[in-house]
Amino acid sequence: MEVNFWDxxxxxxxxxxxxxxxxxxxxxxxxxxxxxxxxxxxLKKAGINSGDDIKHWEDYKKIPFTTKDDLRECYPVGLLAxxxxxxxxxxxxxxxxxxxxxxxxxxxxxxHWAELVxxxxxxxxxTNKDVFQNMMSYGMFTGGLGLHxxxxxxxxxxxxxxGGNTKRQIQLMKDFGxxxxxxxxxxxLHIHSKLEESGVDLKDLRLRKAYLGxxxxxxxxxxxxxxxxxxxxxxxxxxxxxNGPGVAFECVHKCGMHVxxxxxxxxxxxxxxxxxxxxxxxxEIVLTNLNRRATPLLRxxxxxxxxxxxxxxxxxxxxxxxxxxxxxxDDMLIVNGVNVYPSQIEEVIMRIPxxxxxxxxxxxxxxxxxxxxxxxxxxxxMFRGDLSEIDAxxxxxxxxxxxxxxxxxxxxxxxxxxxxxxxxxxxxxxDNRIKL
Amino acid sequence: MKLTQISIFLENRKGRLYDVxxxxxxxxxxxxxxxxxxxxxxxILRIVVDKPEETAALLKKxxxxxxxxxxxxxxxxxxxxxxxxxxxxxxQSNINVEYMYGFVEKRSDKAMLVxxxxxxxxxxxxxxxKKIKVIGRKEMGDL
Numbered sequence: 001m002e003v004n005f006w007d008x009x010x011x012x013x014x015x016x017x018x019x020x021x022x023x024x025x026x027x028x029x030x031x032x033x034x035x036x037x038x039x040x041x042x043l044k045k046a047g048i049n050s051g052d053d054i055k056h057w058e059d060y061k062k063i064p065f066t067t068k069d070d071l072r073e074c075y076p077v078g079l080l081a082x083x084x085x086x087x088x089x090x091x092x093x094x095x096x097x098x099x100x101x102x103x104x105x106x107x108x109x110x111x112h113w114a115e116l117v118x119x120x121x122x123x124x125x126x127t128n129k130d131v132f133q134n135m136m137s138y139g140m141f142t143g144g145l146g147l148h149x150x151x152x153x154x155x156x157x158x159x160x161x162x163g164g165n166t167k168r169q170i171q172l173m174k175d176f177g178x179x180x181x182x183x184x185x186x187x188x189l190h191i192h193s194k195l196e197e198s199g200v201d202l203k204d205l206r207l208r209k210a211y212l213g214x215x216x217x218x219x220x221x222x223x224x225x226x227x228x229x230x231x232x233x234x235x236x237x238x239x240x241x242x243n244g245p246g247v248a249f250e251c252v253h254k255c256g257m258h259v260x261x262x263x264x265x266x267x268x269x270x271x272x273x274x275x276x277x278x279x280x281x282x283x284e285i286v287l288t289n290l291n292r293r294a295t296p297l298l299r300x301x302x303x304x305x306x307x308x309x310x311x312x313x314x315x316x317x318x319x320x321x322x323x324x325x326x327x328x329x330d331d332m333l334i335v336n337g338v339n340v341y342p343s344q345i346e347e348v349i350m351r352i353p354x355x356x357x358x359x360x361x362x363x364x365x366x367x368x369x370x371x372x373x374x375x376x377x378x379x380x381x382m383f384r385g386d387l388s389e390i391d392a393x394x395x396x397x398x399x400x401x402x403x404x405x406x407x408x409x410x411x412x413x414x415x416x417x418x419x420x421x422x423x424x425x426x427x428x429x430x431d432n433r434i435k436l
Numbered sequence: 437m438k439l440t441q442i443s444i445f446l447e448n449r450k451g452r453l454y455d456v457x458x459x460x461x462x463x464x465x466x467x468x469x470x471x472x473x474x475x476x477x478x479x480i481l482r483i484v485v486d487k488p489e490e491t492a493a494l495l496k497k498x499x500x501x502x503x504x505x506x507x508x509x510x511x512x513x514x515x516x517x518x519x520x521x522x523x524x525x526x527x528q529s530n531i532n533v534e535y536m537y538g539f540v541e542k543r544s545d546k547a548m549l550v551x552x553x554x555x556x557x558x559x560x561x562x563x564x565x566k567k568i569k570v571i572g573r574k575e576m577g578d579l
Contacts, residue, residue, distance in 0.1 A: 378445065380501040385443030387473045387480050412477050414447050417499050 001252050003315045006122040006154070007115070010262055011317045018318060019057075021262055025290035026060065027051035033296040035081045038074045060265075065274065065286065065299045071101040071241065080104055082294050091142050091240055093339075103240060104294035110149065112291040113243045116260045117150020120249030123258065123315070124209055124234045126180050128155030131206075133178040135187060136214065136337075137163040142244025143214050143337075147182045150246060156180065163337070166191055170198045177206040182236075182245075184337035185217035185225065189368025192228045202230065211236045213245055214337040216325045235324055241300055242287050248322055256309045256321030263291045266320065267299070268308055271329045282307040284329050285322065303329040333363065333429065335370045340405045342428050345374060348404045354382040354393050358419045363431040370433060372409040374401065377416045437560050437570045438506045440488040441550065444481040445501035448474075456481060459498055465491050468576060469509075469550050471537035482537070484509065484550060486576055507552050508559055509571040514540055514547040522549065525566050531559050 005011050013021070031051030033039035046062050047053070054060065071079065079102075080087075086106045093101045105113070126132070132151045136143030144162055151158050159172055163184075169191060172178065181188065188210055195202070207229050212222065213236035222233045237257050238245035247264055248257035259266045265288035268277045277283045285302045305328065309321040333340045342361055349355050356377035364371045376397065378390070390413060397411045446452045453472075460467060460483075469484040485491045488504060495502040512518040519538070526533060531553055538549040548571060553559045563570050 378501065380445075380496070383443075383445050383501045383503050385441075385480065385482070385503040385505045387475060390445070390478065390480070391475060414478075415445060415452075415499070415501055418447060418449070 002125065003252060004122050004125060004127070006119040011119060011123075011319065013262065013318055015318060018261060022265060022290065023054070023057065025262075026265065026288065027054050029288065029290050029292075029296050030054050030063070030298065032081045032293055033298055036074075036079050036296070038070065038078045039296070039298070061276075063288075063298050065301050066297055067301050068101065068241075068303070071297075072099040074101075075099055076102055079295050079297070081296055082106055087294050091140055091244070093140075093240060101241070102295075103243070105243075105292070106294045109243075109292045109294050112263065113146065113246060114149035114153050116243075116263060117147055117246040118153040119260065120236070120246050121147075121150055121154050121156070121180075123249055123251040123317070124211070124232075125252050126154065126156060126209060130156045130179045130208075131159065131176050132156040132180045132182070133159040133161055133169070133173060133176075135161055135163055135169060135181060135183040136245075142238070142240045143182070146238065146244035146246055147211070163187070166194045167198055170195060170200050173207065174200055174204050179206050179208045181207065181210040183210055183212060184214045185212045185221050186215065186336050186369050188212065188225050188233075189221070189228070192225075193367055205229075207231050209234065211245075211249075213237060215334040216327070219324070237304075237322070237325065239302055239304070241297060241302070242289055243292065247287070251313065251315045251317060253313060253315055255313065256323055258313065258317050258319045258321050261319045263289065265290060265299075266308065266322070268306070268322075269301075271301075271303075271305075279308040279310045279320075282323075282326065301329075303332075305329065333361075333372075333431070335363065335372050335407050338405070338407055340372070340407060344405050345401065345409075346428075348400050349374065349376055349397060352393075352397060352400065354379050355397070356380070356416045358416075359428070360419050361429045363429070363433050365433050372407055373412060374409050375412045375414055375419060377414045377419055380416050437508070437572050438556055439484060439509050439550075439571070439573060439576060441505045441507045441552075442483050442485065442488055442492050442495065443503050443505055444483070444495060445478065446481055447478045448476075453481065456495070456500065459495070460485070460491065463491075463494060465494075469537065469539050469548060471535075471550075473535070484576070486573075505552060506556050507550050508556050508563070509576065510549045510551065510563060511546050511569040511571055512549060514545050518547060519549065522568060525562060525568070526553075526559065529558075529562055531555060531562065 046064055087104045088107045089105045091103050134147055138144035208231055210231055210233050212233055226233050234250040235257055236245050237248040248259040250257050267286040268283040269286050270277055271284040285304045285306055287300050288298050304325045306322045306325050349359055356379045358377045360375045362373040394411050401409050465485050467483050471482045473480045492502045492504055512522055534552040536551045538547055540547050
């Protein structure tokens with residue numbers, strides 16, 4: 001199999017040089033982190049007052065973990081390490097429990113990120129001859145813009161379509177002979193189910209590859225997508241806190257995702273004890289971004305569960321590979337690529353007076369897509385006997401949820417007391433989608 | 437002359453209508469008129485009984501979502517055109533019928549129609565003027 005490189009020197013760097021480079025960059029990053037109010041006090045407590053306090057790898061373990069909650073507390077400027085004038089872009093999260101998180105980028109940060117994406121794209125065998133249809137949302141979500149910049153760098157012909165509008169997607173795929181897609185697993189399967197309706201045959205298309213990410217999916221889903229479209233599917237991993245896509249990507253061998261270790265310090269820990277687990281053991285991924293000045297993040301707990309594969313890859317890249325993400329340490333739901341917390345749903349429905357006290361969230365597969373069903377009990381005192389009133393209530397709940405979580409849910413109204421009652425910890429979420 | 441109807445919110449669940457009816461049966465409450473308005477996942481059962489307040493309290497005590505609504509019950513001849521005659525009266529007077537349902541009285545040649553109006557008092561005045569029989573609470577119990 002032909003193996004191409006974007007930056008062969010760094011991608012095949014020997015282990016000891018990589019270690020030295022990482023340590024050098026870690027020192028610099030700690031130095032930048034100390035410019036933020038958050039890390040200044042946090043690192044001081046750990047006995048780190050300058051980048052030079054990180055002398056060797058043993059010192060690395062002195063750095064405390066950073067969590068999503070830390071990011072929320074730092075919103076909006078607590079983790080900004082440069083002058084705002086140097087910031088060329090920012091991405092915020094949706095704000096799950098009311099407080100969003102923000103990541104700033106300098107011009108160089110964006111360039112580094114695009115470099116990593118360029119490496120990833122070339123690692124899959126794509127070239128400037130490819131036509132790249134980006135079906136990930138643009139805007140605050142990092143999936144769209146992240147791949148876009150890298151793809152332009154490599155010179156692919158980019159179709160910046162973003163998500164949704166299946167008919168038009170299919171039309172564009174046909175008209176411009178798109179060869180590479182960037183898309184969520186659920187959406188690629190959905191698109192296949194709409195091909196016939198659109199009067200488009202597989203042989204009208206020139207698809208060769210698809211990059212699937214933004215939501216966890218199984219090996220079987222990959223195989224299914226590969227079989228249905230007769231293409232190669234590559235797994236992609238990223239999170240907005242670590243820029244977005246381009247943290248880890250599969251090469252042509254499709255045997256785990258190479259983490260770009262010159263930029264991301266990789267650890268897998270036991271989420272309960274915080275202890276480092278080493279290779280081949282499943283745990284929570286912890287990452288440090290070594291190449292971002294505007295928002296340095298040290299030992300960031302991603303809450304993603306995976307393991308580090310042992311041994312080298314036959315592509316000769318020395319950057320280690322992680323398995324696909326098998327779960328999350330918290331309760332975040334990913335519905336058609338969009339992150340939702342049950343607490344967000346609760347927040348919305350509980351502010352509607354006609355809603356009772358009990359609710360449940362169901363997740364089902366409807367064809368290839370995820371379906372979010374919110375079951376709520378109505379509040380008996382608000383019932384006045386009109387069917388239209390009940391129908392209006394239902395529409396209102398759907399509308400308010402849609403506005404808040406950006407997902408169109410189905411809403412079921414139930415009699416009070418009809419949903420299961422829990423003593424102690426409620427099982428609010430019933431996920432009936434196929435388990436990974 | 438207004439009567440009180442009970443509306444009961446019922447989710448589409450097996451045996452739920454039976455639950456209501458068996459509860460009423462156990463307490464010797466006779467259903468005089470009944471209709472079900474339904475949507476995909478739930479329905480609203482509307483019933484006319486002789487002791488609506490007590491019945492509603494009983495239903496609520498047993499976990500049902502129930503509310504009371506004012507309605508007007510009218511007696512008409514059980515013959516073709518009987519309903520049309522009544523509706524003509526309302527349509528000429530701009531009185532809106534929000535919904536209605538009917539049933540046939542036992543051992544008589546009359547039918548009873550239950551109306552939910554936006555302006556029930558105005559409707560009753562009109563009905564009386566037209567000499568159409570409006571059923572009161574007492575007659576309701578005697579049916």
